[in-house]
Amino acid sequence: MGSSKLLSLLVTLYLLAPTSISSDVSLSPEELTQIPVKFLDFAKKPEIFYWMVNIRRKIHENPELGFQEFETSKLIRAELDQMGIPYKFPVAVTGVVGYIGTGQPPFVALRADMDALAMEESVEWEHKSKVPGKMHACGHDAHVAMLLGAAKMLQVFRHEIKGTIVLVFQPAEEGGGGAKKMLDAGALENVEAIFGLHVSSLFPVGTVASRPGPTLAAGGFFEAVINGKGGHAAIPQHTIDPIVAASNVIVSLQHLVSREADPLDSQVLTVAKFEGGGAFNIIPDSVTIGGTFRAFSKESIIQLKQRIEEVVMKQASVQRCNATVTFDDKSFYPVTVNNKNLHEHFQKVAADMLGVQNIKENRPLMGTEDFSFFAEAIPGYFYYLGMNDETKGKFETGHSPYFRVNEDALPYGAALHASLATS
Known part of the structure; x- marks a missing residue:
């Protein structure tokens, strides 16, 4: 060479x-x-x-x-x-x-x-x-x-x-x-x-x-089951309506970002799942909702997760319903x-x-x-x-x-x- x-x-x-x-x-x-x-x-x-x-x-x-x-x-x-x-x-x-x-x-x-x-x-x-x-x-x-x-x-x-x-x-x-x-x-x-x-x-x-x-962002998924008492839509006084309870829960969840988060600290909370009922004239026994939450700091995501659970449980209770909240740990990313x-x-x-x-x-x-x-x-x-x-x-x-x-x-x-x- x-x-x-x-x-x-x-x-x-x-x-x-x-x-x-x-x-x-x-x-x-x-x-x-x-x-x-x-x-x-x-x-x-x-x-x-x-x-x-x-x-x-x-x-x-x-x-x-x-x-x-x-x-x-x-x-x-x-x-x-x-x-x-x-x-x-x-x-x-x-x-x-x-x-x-x-x-x-x-x-x-x-x-x-x-x-x-x-x-x-x-x-x-x-x-x-x-x-x-x-x-x-x-x-x-x-x-x-x-x-x-x-x-x-x-x-x-x-x-x-x-x-x-x-x-x-x-x-x-x-x-x-x-x-x-x-x-x-x-x-x-x-x-x-x-x-x-x-x-x-x-x-x-x-x-x-x-x-x-x-x-x-950090993010994860949550699911909540809101349990009430079903019955005929014509006599709602004999039921405990989980659809109304779930609706109140969803509205309250939206306030977690708009009213509790620092506007300069980006956060997102979206309810993208709402399942319940199968007929126009029957109030179901339970409703399932679910969604995602995201934030740009570890502290914010922990706070958001804690408040999601509190809001779901307490808002359901106000409407005389019981609720369980689960978080999918497999889908939680920092x-x-x-x-x-x-x-x-x-x-x-x-x-x-x-x-x-x-x-x-x-x-x-x-x-x-x-x-x-x-x-x-x-x-x-x-x-x-x-x-x-x-x-x-x-x-x-x-x-x-x-x-x-x-x-x-x-x-x-x-x-x-x-x-x-x-x-």
């Missing part, structure tokens, strides 16, 4: 390593900023890009719900086996945790969620869901493909990594709290930081969006808080790769994300990967039966994963 080719190879390896390799090559700060660019160029190679596309489409055709991702997990393990990447399985039923590097500190994790949603796909295309009533309508198929893409690149340069990159393939993000189960199973043992991403149709392909501090130091790191890496003009500030959202469990346990960072392209038609937001993924975004996600972890 000629000396110029050897120097070029050493520089390339150096640029893709988090710390210097054993050579005399010395790089300037300007050259170091090329690390993310090199990863993006690598991810855009046709053999890498179309490999990720193929994986994403295979997963999309065979969607699986939370803790049922057996075939998805099998595909991930097969790809890791082919790459020679060791992993732990099963972790939290279907989860997979892979390792690239020395097996020694520092440990940095990258996360992808695997589960689909219980909805029928309405997009007609070659790789439409083959499973009735199930669809990847939130981009988790793309998340898995991008993390595998990052793994493929990182494994090529595994001998240059001075630490360990942990690949977290997580089940059951959509309401199952899979991240919590992964934590409980020790998936993040020794890990010092974790990064997660989500595709977004709100931002153009080639851009990213995030913010430091609270970025997604606030997703982005670590400020990791935000600075993200800003630098993303700017080096995409340019400062392509980094957007994302406003806080009242949606929830179980990445919050990871970010509550260790420093974490969650960001959005733009995928909108008006030349390819409208891209719907998540949880729509018309949701589509712009596969042109895959190299950006894979390269960001690799760059954030190695540096």
